[in-house]
Amino acid sequence: xxxxxxxxxxxxxxxxxxxxxxxxxxxxxxxxxxxxxxxxxxxxxxxxxxxxxxxxxxxxxxxxxxxxxxxxxxxxxxxxxxxxxxxxxxxxxxxxxxxxxxxxxxxxxxxxxxxxxxxxxxxxxxxxxxxxxxxxxxxxxxxxxxxxxxxxxxxxxxxxxxxxxxxxxxxxxxxxxxxxxxxxxxxxxxxxxxxxxxxxxxxxxxxxxxxxxxxxxxxxxxxxx
Amino acid sequence: xxxxxxxxxxxxxxxxxxxxxxxxxxxxxxxxxxxxxxxxxxxxxxxxxxxxxxxxxxxxxxxxxxxxxxxxxxxxxxxxxxxxxxxxxxxxxxxxxxxxxxxxxxxxxxxxxxxxxxxxxxxxxxxxxxxxxxxxxxxxxxxxxxxxxxxxxxxxxxxxxxxxxxxxxxxxxxxxxxxxxxxxxxxxxxxxxxxxxxxxxxxxxxxxxxxxxxxxxxxxxxxxx
Amino acid sequence: xxxxxxxxxxxxxxxxxxxxxxxxxxxxxxxxxxxxxxxxxxxxxxxxxxxxxxxxxxxxxxxxxxxxxxxxxxxxxxxxxxxxxxxxxxxxxxxxxxxxxxxxxxxxxxxxxxxxxxxxxxxxxxxxxxxxxxxxxxxxxxxxxxxxxxxxxxxxxxxxxxxxxxxxxxxxxxxxxxxxxxxxxxxxxxxxxxxxxxxxxxxxxxxxxxxxxxxxxxxxxxxxx
Amino acid sequence: xxxxxxxxxxxxxxxxxxxxxxxxxxxxxxxxxxxxxxxxxxxxxxxxxxxxxxxxxxxxxxxxxxxxxxxxxxxxxxxxxxxxxxxxxxxxxxxxxxxxxxxxxxxxxxxxxxxxxxxxxxxxxxxxxxxxxxxxxxxxxxxxxxxxxxxxxxxxxxxxxxxxxxxxxxxxxxxxxxxxxxxxxxxxxxxxxxxxxxxxxxxxxxxxxxxxxxxxxxxxxxxxx
DNA sequence: AATGAATGAGAGTTCATTCAT
DNA sequence: GATGAATGAACTCTCATTCAT
Numbered sequence: 001x002x003x004x005x006x007x008x009x010x011x012x013x014x015x016x017x018x019x020x021x022x023x024x025x026x027x028x029x030x031x032x033x034x035x036x037x038x039x040x041x042x043x044x045x046x047x048x049x050x051x052x053x054x055x056x057x058x059x060x061x062x063x064x065x066x067x068x069x070x071x072x073x074x075x076x077x078x079x080x081x082x083x084x085x086x087x088x089x090x091x092x093x094x095x096x097x098x099x100x101x102x103x104x105x106x107x108x109x110x111x112x113x114x115x116x117x118x119x120x121x122x123x124x125x126x127x128x129x130x131x132x133x134x135x136x137x138x139x140x141x142x143x144x145x146x147x148x149x150x151x152x153x154x155x156x157x158x159x160x161x162x163x164x165x166x167x168x169x170x171x172x173x174x175x176x177x178x179x180x181x182x183x184x185x186x187x188x189x190x191x192x193x194x195x196x197x198x199x200x201x202x203x204x205x206x207x208x209x210x211x212x213x214x215x216x217x218x219x220x221x222x223x224x225x
Numbered sequence: 226x227x228x229x230x231x232x233x234x235x236x237x238x239x240x241x242x243x244x245x246x247x248x249x250x251x252x253x254x255x256x257x258x259x260x261x262x263x264x265x266x267x268x269x270x271x272x273x274x275x276x277x278x279x280x281x282x283x284x285x286x287x288x289x290x291x292x293x294x295x296x297x298x299x300x301x302x303x304x305x306x307x308x309x310x311x312x313x314x315x316x317x318x319x320x321x322x323x324x325x326x327x328x329x330x331x332x333x334x335x336x337x338x339x340x341x342x343x344x345x346x347x348x349x350x351x352x353x354x355x356x357x358x359x360x361x362x363x364x365x366x367x368x369x370x371x372x373x374x375x376x377x378x379x380x381x382x383x384x385x386x387x388x389x390x391x392x393x394x395x396x397x398x399x400x401x402x403x404x405x406x407x408x409x410x411x412x413x414x415x416x417x418x419x420x421x422x423x424x425x426x427x428x429x430x431x432x433x434x435x436x437x438x439x440x441x442x443x444x445x446x447x448x449x450x
Numbered sequence: 451x452x453x454x455x456x457x458x459x460x461x462x463x464x465x466x467x468x469x470x471x472x473x474x475x476x477x478x479x480x481x482x483x484x485x486x487x488x489x490x491x492x493x494x495x496x497x498x499x500x501x502x503x504x505x506x507x508x509x510x511x512x513x514x515x516x517x518x519x520x521x522x523x524x525x526x527x528x529x530x531x532x533x534x535x536x537x538x539x540x541x542x543x544x545x546x547x548x549x550x551x552x553x554x555x556x557x558x559x560x561x562x563x564x565x566x567x568x569x570x571x572x573x574x575x576x577x578x579x580x581x582x583x584x585x586x587x588x589x590x591x592x593x594x595x596x597x598x599x600x601x602x603x604x605x606x607x608x609x610x611x612x613x614x615x616x617x618x619x620x621x622x623x624x625x626x627x628x629x630x631x632x633x634x635x636x637x638x639x640x641x642x643x644x645x646x647x648x649x650x651x652x653x654x655x656x657x658x659x660x661x662x663x664x665x666x667x668x669x670x671x672x673x674x675x
Numbered sequence: 676x677x678x679x680x681x682x683x684x685x686x687x688x689x690x691x692x693x694x695x696x697x698x699x700x701x702x703x704x705x706x707x708x709x710x711x712x713x714x715x716x717x718x719x720x721x722x723x724x725x726x727x728x729x730x731x732x733x734x735x736x737x738x739x740x741x742x743x744x745x746x747x748x749x750x751x752x753x754x755x756x757x758x759x760x761x762x763x764x765x766x767x768x769x770x771x772x773x774x775x776x777x778x779x780x781x782x783x784x785x786x787x788x789x790x791x792x793x794x795x796x797x798x799x800x801x802x803x804x805x806x807x808x809x810x811x812x813x814x815x816x817x818x819x820x821x822x823x824x825x826x827x828x829x830x831x832x833x834x835x836x837x838x839x840x841x842x843x844x845x846x847x848x849x850x851x852x853x854x855x856x857x858x859x860x861x862x863x864x865x866x867x868x869x870x871x872x873x874x875x876x877x878x879x880x881x882x883x884x885x886x887x888x889x890x891x892x893x894x895x896x897x898x899x900x
Numbered sequence: 901a902a903t904g905a906a907t908g909a910g911a912g913t914t915c916a917t918t919c920a921t
Numbered sequence: 922g923a924t925g926a927a928t929g930a931a932c933t934c935t936c937a938t939t940c941a942t
Binding site for chain 1: 253337369373377379382388404406408412416420
C-alpha cells in the first residue's frame, strides 16, 4: 500500500488528486474507479497498488482534506489578539478554503453517507481543540459562562457549515460582506462576556476594531489537531 | 404514477414507509429496490407503478419528511409569547422529531449526496419562513439589528443541525439539558436586542445560576410533540 | 377474441388503429402494449379481450394491411388495356398506398424479423396472382418468353419494394417523375415481347401512349387475392 | 472499446463471430447478450469491453457483413468483359454469399427494424458504386438511355434481394438454373441498348432456345467465390 | 511498478400477461 | 365489456476487484 519509490509516491498522489476531482464532480457512488484512473492517466490495476479499495481511497481523501483545512484554520488564527478574533479568522479561513476548492466541502459531506465513521472523526477532530479553547475563554471570562463548551463548538461548526453551503456552494463568489458582518455580530453577542460597545452593536463594521478592546489575548493554539 | 383506486394508494403508502425504513437503515446506494419491495411485501414490478425510479421514490420521501417536520415545528411555536420563544420551541420540536425517527435525519442528509436539488429545496423551504420571521423581529426591535436575516436563518439551522447530529445521532437518548441550556443562552444572547436581565448578562454570574435563568422552559405545550 | 357487441367491435378497431400508429412509429419490440392501450384510450386489460397476445395483434395488423393494399392494387389495374399497363398501374397504386401511410411499409418489413411466417404469407399471397398473370401474358406473347414466371413476379415485387424504400421512405414526397419514367422504361423493355418503338425507347414519356400499341388486352384480374 | 493487446483483438473477434451466429439464429430482440457471451465462451462483462451496447455490437456486425459482401461482389465482377457481365457476376456472387451464410441476409434485414440508419447506410454504400457504373454504361451506349441511374441501381438491388429471399431463404439449395436464366434474360432485355441478337429478341423464340442464349455463363472465374 | 483483460455478481428497470372487481 | 393493480421473470448494463504479463 505504501509506495517505496519516488515514482510510486508520485503515482499515489496523482490518484488522490484525481479522486478529489472525480468525487467532487460526481459523487462517491456514481463515480467509478475507472473514472479515477482515467483522470489520473494510469492503468486500471495501478489503483490497487496504492489503495485497498474504493472506500479506502475515499477515506484517505477525507482525512487529507481535513488535515489541510485544519492546518489553514489554525494558521489563520495564529496571530489573533483574542479568542473571538481567532474564531472569526478561523471562519474566514474556512470560507476561503471552501471557495478555493468547493469540491472539498462536497466530499466531506458525502462521507456522512459513505462512511459515517470518517465523517464523525473529521468533526470530532475539529471539535476537540475548539471545545478546549472555548472552555479556556469561558474560564478566563472572555466568553460568557457556557457550561458545555463542546455544545458551543458544535454550534459554531454547524453555523459555519450552513453559511458555507448557502453562500459558497449554492452561489458563486465569496461570502457577501453583509453576511460576514452578521456572522461577526452574532458571534460577538453570543460569545463575549462583555456587552458590545455601540459601533459593533450596529453591525456596521467588519470584525477587527471593536473587539481589540477585549483585553485578554487568546491563548491561541489548541483549536486544531 | 398516481394511483386511482384506494388499493393503489394503500400500496403506494406501504412502499413509502418501507423506503423510509430501508433508506434509513442502509443508505440510498447500498439499499436496493429489492429490499424495499421485500419490506413492503409487494412484487418487484409494483414499485414502478408508483415511482418512476429509485431516485424519484427517494425524492418523494425527502419531501414528505420535510413536510412533516415543518408542520411539527410550526405547530410547536404556535402559542409562544415571543419570537425567541418560538425559536426555542422550534428547536425542541426539531430535536423531538429526530429522536422519534432518527432515520429521517439520515435520509435528509443523504439527499445532499443523492440529489442536491431536493436537499437545497428542503432547506430553502425552511429558510423562507425563518428569514421573514427574523426580519420582523428585527424590525420590531425584539431582535438585534441584523442586516441579513437570511444569513441568521441559516446560522440557526446549521447550529441546530449540528447539535442534532452530535447529541442525537452519535449518542442515544434526548439532548442533554446542559446542552439545551447552552443553546438557549447562546440564542438569547445572540438574538435579543436587550441584554439579558439577571445574572446571565453579567460577567460575574459565571458559576451556575446564570444558566438556570436562561434555560427557561418554553412556555406552552405542543413543543415536544 | 371475436367481439360480440358493436361496442366490442369498435374497441377492437380502436386498438388495431392504435397498434398501426404505435408499431409504425416505434417498432414491434420497442413498443409496449402499454403504448397501444394508451394510444387507444382503453384500459390495460382490455387489450387481452381482443387479442391473444402482442404477437397475435401484430399478425392481425399485417394481414389487414396486406388485404387493404392488395385491394387497392387490384382495383387500380382493373381497367388497364394491357398487362403491362396493369403492371404500371399496380406500381402506381402501391406507391400511392405507401405514401398515404408509410407506416404500413415499416410494419410489414418488421414482420420479417417479428414473425417470418406472416411475412412470407404476405408476399406469397401477392406472388400467386402475379405469377399467373405473367404466365398468361407470356403465353399470349405479350411478354417475352420467361420460363419461370414466379421468379419474374418476385423480381417485380423486389424492384418496387426498393424503389418505395428509397424514394418514399428515405425521402419525403411522391416518387419523382424521372424515377417512375425509368421504372416504366425498364419494365417495358424487360417484359414486352415487342421491341419498343422510338418514343418510348428514349424514355422521355410517362407510361400511357406508347404501349396502347401492344394489341392484346390484359386478361386482368388474377393478380391479387 | 478498441483492444490494445492481441489477446484483446482475439476476444473481440470471438464475440463478433458469436454474435453473427446468435443474431442469425434467433433475432436481435429475442437474443440476449447472455447468449452471445455463452457462445463466445467469455464472461458477461467482457462483452462491454468491446461494445458499447447490444446495439453497437449489432451495428458493427452489419457493417462488417456489408464490407465482406461488397468485397466479394466487386471481386467477382473484376474480370468481366462488359458491364452486363459484371452485373450478372455480381448477382452470382451475391447469391453465393447468401448461400454460404444465410444468417448474413437475415441479420441485414433485421437492421431495417433494429436500426434503420445502418440499414440505409448499407444500401447506400452499395448503391453509390452501382449508380456510377450504370451511368457510365448508359453514356457509353452499352445500356439503354436511363435518366436516373440511381433508380436503376435500386431496382437491381431490390430484384436480387427478393430472389435471394424467395429461392435461398425460403428454400434450401442454390438458386435454380431456370430462375437465374430468367434473371439474366430480364436484365439483358432491360438494360442493354441493343436488342438481343438471336431468337430472344423475336417474339417467336418462345419455346426454349432463346434462354439458352441469354444464360451465357459469366466469362472468367471468381464469380462464385 | 505498471497495466489491460477478464469477470460475475448484482443492480435498476421493463413488460407481457393475469386477475379481481 | 372494461379496468387498473399486480407480478416476476428476464433483460441490459455497471463495476470493484483480480490476475497474468
